[in-house]
Amino acid sequence: MTNDILLFPSRKHSISFRVSSIFSSLSEEEDRAWSQRCHVRCLRAGETLVDHADESTDLFLLQSGEVRAVLRFGVGKEAIVGVFRRHEVMGELSAIDEMPRAASLTAVNDSVVTVIPSAVFHEIIALKPQVNKAVLQLLSLRMRQLNDRVSELSFLDTKHRLYNTLLRLSRIRMDGGGERVISPPIVHSELAEHIGSSRETVSREMARLMREALVERTSRAIILKDPGELSSRISRALQN
């Protein structure tokens, strides 16, 4: 039992690994046995799970909410390098190599996280080849995403980095019309942190996109009216 669980005493959180695709190959019994060695931590919006350079080595499985991985230097210098949602794992680098945390992990909304001690993680990897394979593939995917980020930062100007980020953060709208949405809507200062620019620049570019009817903003979402056009502008910028 940990104190963490007492933060939200009215809610009960059962732990299961198998909700995550990484661990979906575990049997019900294995799931139960390993879960007993983990605990749950509840985070309020804005609360930090780990800080850059912390020496903890737990792996985390996000049960609900949203968490961000942020690189941070000095005052106000932040770059968001990952956004994690329900059933995704986080913090795997330090769990694997036992080096200090590469980025901080901060809850965007109230979030519930399963804390998996690295000893448990390594035991599962050693005993379950399918989990091991899934972890290797996850790391490959993450590296591809980081390579894309390096390309974006190396080759694209602010405007096209913004298009790219809008596409990356959005999900397809389930009405068959081909639009994409970011919901809840992200504020301009956060978009600026995604692309390494200022809030003013983002506001100016967003205003332009709205004039062009490529983006619409409601109280509940940012709607990308023509994602295909944004994509082809990015492709053209990369080829030129």
Next chain:
Amino acid sequence: MTNDILLFPSRKHSISFRVSSIFSSLSEEEDRAWSQRCHVRCLRAGETLVDHADESTDLFLLQSGEVRAVLRFGVGKEAIVGVFRRHEVMGELSAIDEMPRAASLTAVNDSVVTVIPSAVFHEIIALKPQVNKAVLQLLSLRMRQLNDRVSELSFLDTKHRLYNTLLRLSRIRMDGGGERVISPPIVHSELAEHIGSSRETVSREMARLMREALVERTSRAIILKDPGELSSRISRALQN
């Protein structure tokens, strides 16, 4: 037998995995058995081993020479994301996830590479836990390096990115004086590709560093006379 080996018919290349730290836990016997399923490929300076988006899935072990991983878009848009030297492995992403190559791999000098079919790689990982662990740690290290690259591109201006790249590409000089060297010396257009800038900008900054006696250039090397000063300038830029 492959044709590749015939490119340099006068040289004989024996294959061994154990030269690489990733595979150092293999026994002599295992090394021999798995090596028989690999072949050697010889590359001339400038020759490309794989291209971005290629669908091959081999893993590579660099026996000698130097190879670069490059992200490339359109005409002249290149970002160097990795430099590999003797006994390092390359190409692990596609070997793991069987997706197209994320970057091209190009020989800087004449190089000799062991080509390890992904089936052999997966067999070794499945049977040898220590190799598996080493691969996981390698991927973690690579991700940390890519995170650093994202920080560099997000937070540092051209001048400090140049300092960072000079430090990254250099090795400590073995005379105890604390200097670092890049040998053979890298040309300014290549430095520009490392930092996402122009040759002209690099030349201007290098001239300034030489006036400040922080860098010296000979026909055989670029010498960093005071690496500590370059490091503290970068730290100050990150904190400000």
